[in-house]
Amino acid sequence: MNDKSKIPPGQKQTDNFPVLHVGKVPEFDPRTWYFKVEGEVENPSVFSYEEFKKLDAVKDKSDFHCVTGFSILDNVWEGVRFKEIAKLAKPTKKAKFATIFCDGGYTTSLPLQDLMDDDVLFAWGRNGEELTPEHGFPLRLLVPKKYAYKSAKWVRGIRFTEKQELGYWEQRGYSNTADPWTEDRYP
Numbered sequence: 430m431n432d433k434s435k436i437p438p439g440q441k442q443t444d445n446f447p448v449l450h451v452g453k454v455p456e457f458d459p460r461t462w463y464f465k466v467e468g469e470v471e472n473p474s475v476f477s478y479e480e481f482k483k484l485d486a487v488k489d490k491s492d493f494h495c496v497t498g499f500s501i502l503d504n505v506w507e508g509v510r511f512k513e514i515a516k517l518a519k520p521t522k523k524a525k526f527a528t529i530f531c532d533g534g535y536t537t538s539l540p541l542q543d544l545m546d547d548d549v550l551f552a553w554g555r556n557g558e559e560l561t562p563e564h565g566f567p568l569r570l571l572v573p574k575k576y577a578y579k580s581a582k583w584v585r586g587i588r589f590t591e592k593q594e595l596g597y598w599e600q601r602g603y604s605n606t607a608d609p610w611t612e613d614r615y616p
């Protein structure tokens with residue numbers, strides 16, 4: 430479906446799902462995989478794969494905008510909301526940002542305010558199917574309101590912080606606000 434009102438300026442809609450990342454797709458072993466929550470929280474924790482999959486999951490439809498210019502509308506993601514994990518972790522009063530870290534060293538970070546939105550998910554499924562490894566299986570972040578370099582693949586944990594730690598692309602000159610509607614591509 431073509432819905433021009435949902436395509437931000439300078440973007441083109443695509444119906445396929447391009448694969449884009451730096452480095453190689455990491456190996457996944459459900460017996461050794463874990464998800465770590467650390468930093469400015471009252472309850473630091475480590476979830477096994479089995480434990481993570483038992484958290485309250487939701488389905489949420491949202492759009493995906495890559496800074497290189499493609500947009501994919503109406504993806505139905507399945508996973509756990511960021512705010513569900515924050516509820517368990519209990520960020521301290523000092524916590525204002527979170528860094529999402531991934532297998533292979535990729536990172537991104539956002540103000541907690543943005544991450545607490547209902548559409549921010551740690552997802553394992555899209556449109557009724559399990560994500561492929563290339564698209565981030567077993568777990569990727571989705572931050573639909575931001576350019577997709579904030580939607581980190583192969584996520585292994587969250588670090589709540591008082592000050593923002595710039596992410597991989599943000600350190601390399603991409604906009605830290607990353608708002609597709611105002612074309613925050615570069616600073």
Ligand SMILES: Nc1nc2c(c(=O)[nH]1)N[C@H]1C(S)=C(S)[C@@H](COP(=O)(O)O)O[C@H]1N2
Nearest residue numbers: 447448449450451495535577578580581582
């Ligand atoms: N771990 C990791 N996550 C990543 C990236 C990456 O290089 N490494 N690239 C980002 C960028 S720039 C984009 S556009 C999307 C692409 O996601 P896709 O390959 O599922 O389309 O992943 C994001 N997440």
Ligand SMILES: [Mo]
Nearest residue numbers: 495496577578
């Ligand atoms: Mo991207």
